[in-house]
Amino acid sequence: MSVAAAAKPPTVKLLIGGVWIESRTTQWRDVINPATQQVLARVPFATAQELDAAVASAKDAFKTWRKTSIGVRARIFLKYQQLIREHMKELAAILTAEQGKTLPDAEGDIFRGLEVVEHAANIGTLQMGELANNVATGVDTFSLLQPLGVCAGITPFNFPAMIPLWMFPMAIATGNTFILKPSEQDPLVTVRLVELALEAGIPKGVLNLVHGGEATVNGICDHPDIKAVSFVGSTKVGTHVYRRATLAGKRAQCMMGAKNHAVVLPDANREQTLNNLIGAAFGAAGQRCMAASTLVLVGESREWLPALVEKARTLKVNAGFEPGTDVGPVVSCAALERVSGLIERGILEGAKLELDGRNPSVPGYEQGNFVGPTIFSGVKPGMAIYEQEIFGPVLIAVEVATLDDAIRLINDNPNGNGVALFTQSGAAARKFQEDIDVGQVGINVPIPVPVPLFSFTGSRASKLGDLGPYGKQVILFYTQTKTVTQRWFDDSTLSVGVNTTISLR
Ligand code: NAD
Numbered sequence: 001m002s003v004a005a006a007a008k009p010p011t012v013k014l015l016i017g018g019v020w021i022e023s024r025t026t027q028w029r030d031v032i033n034p035a036t037q038q039v040l041a042r043v044p045f046a047t048a049q050e051l052d053a054a055v056a057s058a059k060d061a062f063k064t065w066r067k068t069s070i071g072v073r074a075r076i077f078l079k080y081q082q083l084i085r086e087h088m089k090e091l092a093a094i095l096t097a098e099q100g101k102t103l104p105d106a107e108g109d110i111f112r113g114l115e116v117v118e119h120a121a122n123i124g125t126l127q128m129g130e131l132a133n134n135v136a137t138g139v140d141t142f143s144l145l146q147p148l149g150v151c152a153g154i155t156p157f158n159f160p161a162m163i164p165l166w167m168f169p170m171a172i173a174t175g176n177t178f179i180l181k182p183s184e185q186d187p188l189v190t191v192r193l194v195e196l197a198l199e200a201g202i203p204k205g206v207l208n209l210v211h212g213g214e215a216t217v218n219g220i221c222d223h224p225d226i227k228a229v230s231f232v233g234s235t236k237v238g239t240h241v242y243r244r245a246t247l248a249g250k251r252a253q254c255m256m257g258a259k260n261h262a263v264v265l266p267d268a269n270r271e272q273t274l275n276n277l278i279g280a281a282f283g284a285a286g287q288r289c290m291a292a293s294t295l296v297l298v299g300e301s302r303e304w305l306p307a308l309v310e311k312a313r314t315l316k317v318n319a320g321f322e323p324g325t326d327v328g329p330v331v332s333c334a335a336l337e338r339v340s341g342l343i344e345r346g347i348l349e350g351a352k353l354e355l356d357g358r359n360p361s362v363p364g365y366e367q368g369n370f371v372g373p374t375i376f377s378g379v380k381p382g383m384a385i386y387e388q389e390i391f392g393p394v395l396i397a398v399e400v401a402t403l404d405d406a407i408r409l410i411n412d413n414p415n416g417n418g419v420a421l422f423t424q425s426g427a428a429a430r431k432f433q434e435d436i437d438v439g440q441v442g443i444n445v446p447i448p449v450p451v452p453l454f455s456f457t458g459s460r461a462s463k464l465g466d467l468g469p470y471g472k473q474v475i476l477f478y479t480q481t482k483t484v485t486q487r488w489f490d491d492s493t494l495s496v497g498v499n500t501t502i503s504l505r
Contacts, residue, residue: 012043012187012211014050015194017057018204023050023211029184034100034329035319035368043184045212051179051219054208058150058177059225061205066147066175070124073173077121080169080200084114087196091189095161096320098186100329100369101284103321106161112449113165113193116470119452120169126475127174139487145479147175148227148251152220154241155190156233157183157331158287158391163232164190166456166469168197168207171230174478177206181220183233184213185331221245228252228478230469232289235389235461242464253465253477255289255458257389258417262292262446263406263432266300268422272444274304276422278311280446281395282373285330289462290418290440290447293390294379295397296406302399305377309354312373312395317360319368329369330392336369339392343374346385346396351376357393381409389415403428411437416460420446439463 012031013020023044031041046054084091092106101109119126129143153167160183168178182190194209210216217237220226221244228251231241238254245252262280264273280292297305320328330336340358347353357372371392379386379396386396400406410419420442421432429443439459442448450456455471467477 009039009041012041012191014044014046014054014211015198015207015209016050016054017061017208018198021050023047025050029213031098031186031188032332033097034331035321035365035370037367040098041188043187043211045184046210046216048215048219051210051212051216051223054179054210055150055223055225057205058179058208061203062147062149062177065172065177065203065206068175070127073175074121074123076201077117077123077169077173080197080202081114081117081121083196083200084110084117084193087192091161091192093321094192095186095189096328098188099157099160100320100331101287102325102328105284105328106320109159110161110165110189112159113162116162116165116452117169119470120173123173126472127479129481135485136487139485141483141485144482144484145174145475146482148478148480149176150179150226151176151228151230151478152179152181152223152226154181154217154220154229154231154233155183156289157185158284158289159232160186160189161193164193166232167230170470170474171228171478172202172206174475176228176478177208179208179210179220179226181210181212181216184211187211217241218244221250222248224248226250230477231255232469238464251465251477253467253469254463255456255469256462256464257415258289258291258458258462259294259386259389259413259415260290260292260418260420261294261296261406261410261413261438262420263296263298263403263410263422264301264304265298265403265421265423265425265428267424267428268301268444269424270304270307273422274308274311276444276446277308277395278315280420282312282315282327282393285327285371286393286395287330287335287391288447289458290449291391292418292420292446293395294386295395296409297397297399298403298406299401305354305375305397309375312355312375315373317357317370317372318362319365327370327372327393329365330371331369333369335392336371339371339390339394342385342388342390342392343371343394346376346379346383349383349385350378351380351383351385351396352378354397381412403432407432407435411435414461417458417462418442418448420444420448 455473
């Protein structure tokens with residue numbers, strides 16, 4: 001495979017006030033195809049002045065956008081969902097080229113975002129307030145959910161379609177204007193989604209796009225005209241963003257890192273469970289925040305491990321855009337180095353390497369960041385592979401004697417993003433869902449990400465801020481509740497007095 005494209009790679013543009021502009025920055029980074037190392041584009045790290053200009057345009061657009069009727073807002077998102085459907089294949093190809101996941105998985109990434117766009121088209125009923133009639137004689141109280149102003153979103157590399165779509169559609173549908181800062185590792189599919197949003201009718205300045213890294217993110221956290229920040233990414237950066245943004249008086253919600261356990265009871269449906277585990281551990285090369293990366297084998301279910309290893313061995317490692325690929329490359333050379341380093345550490349710390357996916361042979365893509373399915377058994381808390389989020393196609397197995405032991409192990413882990421239990425026992429499932437301290441629970445469902453009728457509800461160290469992305473919770477995140485208490489006098493009403501509490505009764 002040729003390593004560099006002959007032509008100079010295109011530059012990624014900023015979107016400010018409805019105009020695509022070339023950044024004046026001196027700091028650029030290559031967007032690289034992780035299967036080939038081909039440079040696809042160059043992305044700028046926007047200057048402070050460019051961020052200011054984006055915020056100023058969003059602030060100006062808010063004056064009119066906040067008063068736009070429900071019907072106008074809803075119809076933009078109806079049109080937008082149609083455009084995303086029509087461009088699904090094109091979007092998936094862009095995503096796979098820059099991120100590495102397989103084409104079907106890229107379509108899944110887009111589809112899960114599309115569901116949020118569909119939900120945004122229901123904004124009329126979602127943003128309704130409440131009314132209480134006659135709270136005192138002749139007095140009614142009602143609530144309004146009013147937009148905040150300029151909001152911002154900062155997104156990670158692993159879902160470059162879904163996560164931007166978690167953010168700007170609901171923020172804009174509720175009447176806010178938005179600054180989006182996608183991952184600098186794979187911004188191209190996000191750019192295309194923003195282009196389609198403009199085509200759907202989002203007016204100038206309502207949606208702005210800036211690129212960059214630490215300085216741009218800090219600039220967003222500090223900017224006095226940004227009212228709310230939604231972040232998805234690692235725990236380290238999310239903790240920093242939460243502190244910095246809230247210190248600057250903003251609302252913040254940060255969805256962060258994970259260590260998701262999948263518990264298998266011996267009474268589970270064996271084939272279904274093993275197949276589900278393979279998909280949940282190795283799909284998207286393990287680069288999902290909800291990947292089932294830690295297997296907890298209860299009692300006799302430990303005997304299923306050899307069958308799981310054999311299934312994992314058959315997975316096809318190849319470029320994501322090649323047909324039949326199961327496991328694509330990890331996103332960058334740095335990610336490959338980190339994952340390989342953790343595998344090495346697992347061996348040194350005494351875990352048993354049941355399947356070694358390092359250095360797989362991928363003919364035609366020798367330069368790619370590939371690591372194949374890898375499985376460790378005999379893993380114990382305290383080992384680096386248990387304590388750290390590996391974020392690669394590595395499944396670790398811990399053995400415990402009882403369901404109670406499994407619950408204790410998981411509740412002792414600081415993370416609370418996702419967990420799954422495989423069983424045919426209703427009683428065991430009910431006990432698990434009651435006692436487990438994790439925000440998203442799957443019963444025979446390996447990756448329990450809720451659809452947008454609900455909100456994403458990661459908990460504990462996986463989340464900061466009370467309200468989650470999308471669903472009902474995000475309506476509250478992107479709005480300020482105002483209550484209005486009112487009464488009307490007709491001409492015959494006469495009341496004089498200073499004691500309003502009594503006169504209200
Ligand atoms: P990351 O934290 O490195 O990057 C996220 C964003 O923060 C990017 O836009 C990046 O430009 C910015 N950033 C990076 N370093 C920064 C710094 N020092 N200061 C300020 N901003 C900085 O995360 P990632 O590697 O892109 O994504 C993978 C992580 O995201 C994993 O930990 C994964 O679990 C997590 N994630 C969580 C969820 C969830 O819903 N809980 C969903 C997807 C991904």
